[in-house]
Amino acid sequence: MEHVLLSVHVLGAIVFVGGSAVATSLFPRYAPAPAGEERSRSVAVALHRITRGYAAFGLVVPLAGMILAGVQGRMGEIWIIVSMVLTAVAALLLITQIYPRQRDALAGPAGGDPAGLRRLSMLAGLYNLTWAIVVILMIVRPGSGAGE
Numbered sequence: 001m002e003h004v005l006l007s008v009h010v011l012g013a014i015v016f017v018g019g020s021a022v023a024t025s026l027f028p029r030y031a032p033a034p035a036g037e038e039r040s041r042s043v044a045v046a047l048h049r050i051t052r053g054y055a056a057f058g059l060v061v062p063l064a065g066m067i068l069a070g071v072q073g074r075m076g077e078i079w080i081i082v083s084m085v086l087t088a089v090a091a092l093l094l095i096t097q098i099y100p101r102q103r104d105a106l107a108g109p110a111g112g113d114p115a116g117l118r119r120l121s122m123l124a125g126l127y128n129l130t131w132a133i134v135v136i137l138m139i140v141r142p143g144s145g146a147g148e
Contacts, residue, residue, distance in 0.1 A: 005068040016058035023050040024124040
């Protein structure tokens with residue numbers, strides 16, 4: 001059972017979290033912008049849809065991770081707790097900032113706000129950095145006693 005949970009957790013992270021990370025990063029490049037800049041609204045719409053869909057399917061990642069940590073009796077380990085907190089931060093960032101700003105960029109006039117797109121790009125970077133830290137915690141597992 002642990003192997004199945006770990007496989008679901010890792011594959012879900014690669015496909016769904018990775019997919020949403022790429023979509024959030026690329027969106028500002030294709031979102032409608034001021035006149036004179038070549039952009040593809042249809043690509044931006046697709047990236048917005050990927051952000052939403054992959055984020056929803058990505059819920060399997062923390063769910064499988066928590067079940068796996070519970071089965072292994074590791075829920076109290078600091079790296080698990082910090083990873084769960086960072087996962088919640090990434091989810092809140094996506095739900096409250098990135099997705100709504102993508103939606104607003106698509107709903108706005110063709111000459112979108114360049115400062116808004118830069119802000120969206122920065123938020124995508126924070127989202128990806130949060131996930132990078134979680135991956136490092138999953139590998140290093142500080143305080144787990146795994147290397148002792």
